[in-house]
Each structure stands twice: as C-alpha cells, then as structure tokens.
Amino acid sequence: MSVAPPVGQNRIMIYGPKDDGTYIVEFRTAAGEALAISIPRSEASVIRHFQERMPYGLFVPDVP
Numbered sequence: 001m002s003v004a005p006p007v008g009q010n011r012i013m014i015y016g017p018k019d020d021g022t023y024i025v026e027f028r029t030a031a032g033e034a035l036a037i038s039i040p041r042s043e044a045s046v047i048r049h050f051q052e053r054m055p056y057g058l059f060v061p062d063v064p
Contacts (some may be wrong), residue, residue, distance in 0.1 A: 023047040
C-alpha cells in the first residue's frame with residue numbers, strides 16, 4: 001500500500017533493507033530539496049526500530 005505525502009510538507013522516509021543490509025534515510029523539504037544518507041548494516045538496528053513504528057514514513061509540518 002502506498003501513501004502519498006501531504007502537499008507542501010517536509011518528510012522523512014526510510015527505505016530498506018537493501019540487499020547489502022543497508023538502509024537509506026531520505027529527508028525532503030516541501031520545496032523539493034532532498035538529502036539522503038546510507039546507514040550501514042552495523043548501525044541499522046535503530047533504523048529497524050523506527051521503520052517498524054512508522055512504515056509509511058514521517059511527515060513533518062513546516063510550522064513558522
């Protein structure tokens with residue numbers, strides 16, 4: 001099931017695990033700017049913890 005993010009909001013998405021055991025964490029602003037980081041297998045336990053609790057990602061409102 002795919003959930004589309006609300007328009008005009010910042011978001012954080014977690015992808016993985018990839019075949020090599022790593023995860024990708026993507027931070028994207030409402031303006032479309034993005035930063036992605038790769039988490040190695042040895043550090044992935046905390047990512048798995050959050051991914052289980054937010055399988056559709058985390059949406060962060062841009063509040064002034």
